[in-house]
Amino acid sequence: xxxxxxxxxxxxxxxxxxxxxxxxxxxxxxxxxxxxxxxxxxxxxxxxxxxxxxxxxxxxxxxxxxxxxxxxxxxxxxxxxxxxxxxxxxxxxxxxxxxxxxxxxxxxxxxxxxxxxxxxxxxxxxxxxxxxxxxxxxxxxxxxxxxxxxxxxxxxxxxxxxxxxxxxxxxxxxxxxxxxxxxxxxxxxxxxxxxxxxxxxxxxxxxxxxxxxxxxxxxxxxxxxxxxxxxxxxxxxxxxxxxxxxxxxxxxxxxxxxxxxxxxxxxxxxxxxxxxxxxxxxxxxxxxxxxxxxxxxxxxxxxxxxxxxxxxxxxxxxxxxxxxxxxxxxxxxxxxxxxxxxxxxxxxxx
Amino acid sequence: xxxxxxxxxxxxxxxxxxxxxxxxxxxxxxxxxxxxxxxxxxxxxxxxxxxxxxxxxxxxxxxxxxxxxxxxxxxxxxxxxxxxxxxxxxxxxxxxxxxxxxxxxxxxxxxxxxxxxxxxxxxxxxxxxxxxxxxxxxxxxxxxxxxxxxxxxxxxxxxxxxxxxxxxxxxxxxxxxxxxxxxxxxxxxxxxxxxxxxxxxxxxxxxxxxxxxxxxxxxxxxxxxxxxxxxxxxxxxxxxxxxxxxxxxxxxxxxxxxxxxxxxxxxxxxxxxxxxxxxxxxxxxxxxxxxxxxxxxxxxxxxxxxxxxxxxxxxxxxxxxxxxxxxxxxxxxxxxxxxxxxxxxxxxxx
Numbered sequence: 001x002x003x004x005x006x007x008x009x010x011x012x013x014x015x016x017x018x019x020x021x022x023x024x025x026x027x028x029x030x031x032x033x034x035x036x037x038x039x040x041x042x043x044x045x046x047x048x049x050x051x052x053x054x055x056x057x058x059x060x061x062x063x064x065x066x067x068x069x070x071x072x073x074x075x076x077x078x079x080x081x082x083x084x085x086x087x088x089x090x091x092x093x094x095x096x097x098x099x100x101x102x103x104x105x106x107x108x109x110x111x112x113x114x115x116x117x118x119x120x121x122x123x124x125x126x127x128x129x130x131x132x133x134x135x136x137x138x139x140x141x142x143x144x145x146x147x148x149x150x151x152x153x154x155x156x157x158x159x160x161x162x163x164x165x166x167x168x169x170x171x172x173x174x175x176x177x178x179x180x181x182x183x184x185x186x187x188x189x190x191x192x193x194x195x196x197x198x199x200x201x202x203x204x205x206x207x208x209x210x211x212x213x214x215x216x217x218x219x220x221x222x223x224x225x226x227x228x229x230x231x232x233x234x235x236x237x238x239x240x241x242x243x244x245x246x247x248x249x250x251x252x253x254x255x256x257x258x259x260x261x262x263x264x265x266x267x268x269x270x271x272x273x274x275x276x277x278x279x280x281x282x283x284x285x286x287x288x289x290x291x292x293x294x295x296x297x298x299x300x301x302x303x304x305x306x307x308x309x310x311x312x313x314x315x316x317x318x319x320x321x322x323x324x325x326x327x328x329x330x331x332x333x334x335x336x337x338x339x340x341x342x343x344x345x346x347x348x349x350x
Numbered sequence: 351x352x353x354x355x356x357x358x359x360x361x362x363x364x365x366x367x368x369x370x371x372x373x374x375x376x377x378x379x380x381x382x383x384x385x386x387x388x389x390x391x392x393x394x395x396x397x398x399x400x401x402x403x404x405x406x407x408x409x410x411x412x413x414x415x416x417x418x419x420x421x422x423x424x425x426x427x428x429x430x431x432x433x434x435x436x437x438x439x440x441x442x443x444x445x446x447x448x449x450x451x452x453x454x455x456x457x458x459x460x461x462x463x464x465x466x467x468x469x470x471x472x473x474x475x476x477x478x479x480x481x482x483x484x485x486x487x488x489x490x491x492x493x494x495x496x497x498x499x500x501x502x503x504x505x506x507x508x509x510x511x512x513x514x515x516x517x518x519x520x521x522x523x524x525x526x527x528x529x530x531x532x533x534x535x536x537x538x539x540x541x542x543x544x545x546x547x548x549x550x551x552x553x554x555x556x557x558x559x560x561x562x563x564x565x566x567x568x569x570x571x572x573x574x575x576x577x578x579x580x581x582x583x584x585x586x587x588x589x590x591x592x593x594x595x596x597x598x599x600x601x602x603x604x605x606x607x608x609x610x611x612x613x614x615x616x617x618x619x620x621x622x623x624x625x626x627x628x629x630x631x632x633x634x635x636x637x638x639x640x641x642x643x644x645x646x647x648x649x650x651x652x653x654x655x656x657x658x659x660x661x662x663x664x665x666x667x668x669x670x671x672x673x674x675x676x677x678x679x680x681x682x683x684x685x686x687x688x689x690x691x692x693x694x695x696x697x698x699x700x
């Protein structure tokens with residue numbers, strides 16, 4: 001007996017797992033992973049752990065910042081559309097934003113793909129999207145895991161999970177501790193639903209309204225396929241130039257929980273965010289979902305980002321300067337969407 | 351409208367997602383997470399990213415080592431047994447071993463739980479297991495994500511994914527580059543299947559043999575429930591004392607792919623691992639699976655660990671000393687299971 005057995009018949013194959021097919025799919029992925037390499041990467045794909053040497057010269061007290069996330073039931077839309085090429089970028093950008101709010105820049109990323117049967121072309125779409133997102137954020141795709149789990153996942157269903165590690169110098173940690181009454185809220189536009197609220201969106205648009213992926217919402221030239229698969233934006237490019245600005249007091253990434261639950265995560269107790277709802281244009285898709293599913297306003301703002309993907313809490317005397325700097329990065333209609341006041345309600349909508 | 355809306359009725363609840371129930375489950379988890387805190391942890395659960403300040407004094411060139419993993423269809427056994435208390439430890443120990451083979455010790459861990467409906471008691475079992483595993487390995491549970499994905503996961507199905515970051519000083523990196531012909535292979539016993547081969551194991555034991563979780567294999571007093579849910583061992587305690595020993599040339603974690611695919615990952619080209627199959631006792635469960643599913647020997651050694659969970663490749667003049675040191679940690683019957691020779695077949699079984 002030796003290490004290169006005849007390939008068939010295979011009892012494991014009969015149980016639904018094809019190790020050789022997994023290895024072929026992995027081969028197609030190696031090049032994608034290599035395309036994301038940054039100077040810190042010391043390992044090749046295939047080693048047990050990924051090796052990364054952070055460049056810490058100049059840091060007074062390096063702090064690692066890490067986050068885990070998924071794409072939620074946006075994956076169901078990807079399956080419906082038979083297009084898994086966009087969700088990888090969603091995942092990376094979501095994770096990048098989650099550590100960016102504490103002032104951290106990404107070092108490396110790892111992904112996990114779970115499926116009943118791993119199809120090579122889907123794997124390449126998934127990991128291709130992850131790799132593109134990593135390249136765009138200057139982040140190395142250091143490793144990952146693919147798991148074939150027959151009997152657990154339905155055929156053609158794919159789970160996608162990501163983990164990110166970044167670094168921030170402790171004196172530059174953005175933690176909300178300097179937020180005070182009078183601070184202004186700068187809202188950065190989202191590109192749509194990003195990765196939250198898809199269970200409700202699917203119910204409203206597909207089940208209640210009876211629309212499909214080729215349908216268009218009135219006033220929007222895009223198909224629902226495009227609307228619902230538009231990737232989550234990364235705010236790294238827009239915010240990196242202002243992370244060290246003393247006028248920047250806090251950042252909140254608007255994900256599950258909406259403005260309602262995410263802004264309080266960075267507000268000191270006794271302060272209240274007052275949101276001026278007329279200060280930005282809520283994208284059409286949110287209004288359509290609300291109308292079809294008859295969702296109350298307060299719930300819309302707790303499930304969806306409503307068009308604001310990131311909020312910067314800034315000192316009043318810095319707001320104009322910071323708004324201009326952020327807008328210069330071209331993320332769209334950046335606006336003052338409210339302010340901070342004393343109060344017991346963490347978020348109040350006007 | 352304000353940030354504390356009436357709790358019902360909820361359109362999102364009708365779509366299958368209960369944000370409040372998620373938050374209650376999260377409350378029960380906070381204490382578990384806190385129990386794993388190590389001196390490097392700077393953040394509380396609930397911040398966007400977890401903050402970790404590594405203690406790098408004394409390191410010449412710190413290298414971060416990272417790995418992502420899942421538990422595979424061992425989760426199906428957990429569902430059958432209605433017992434999710436053990437798979438968290440599986441996950442942590444698997445990840446700890448994956449970075450240990452490069453000489454790294456764990457710093458922190460993040461988990462991801464995906465489910466159709468998050469049940470609080472299951473979440474506490476899952477995260478309780480993860481937290482216990484983290485404490486046992488001196489690793490902080492720095493954060494995680496729970497995703498409720500109705501329509502994607504079947505009710506009572508839970509996906510569990512983990513991600514670890516550790517550190518090694520570059521001069522102490524264990525990378526297999528010093529492996530030469532004549533090196534000895536020290537095998538460390540597994541506790542059973544660990545987390546690999548469950549699709550084939552379930553097919554053999556439940557579908558073909560018609561056994562159930564209360565069945566016992568001849569000669570084994572344990573029920574299959576116990577056999578199949580025995581956690582993956584961590585080898586950190588056994589190997590930490592020898593990681594800096596110059597006689598230690600390589601480590602291979604025996605996971606999916608078995609000895610056949612995992613040993614070659616750390617062998618320089620042109621060298622061949624010769625495994626003496628009579629040198630350890632293959633646990634009964636592997637023999638039962640092989641018999642029921644009529645699995646060829648070569649496939650058994652590529653799907654299962656066959657009783658060897660970790661292999662240390664050591665210099666011949668260090669083998670006795672290292673074997674004694676490793677055995678002293680009490681992981682069971684540590685043995686020389688083979689040696690390294692020149693040859694083109696990466697693994698040869700005798």
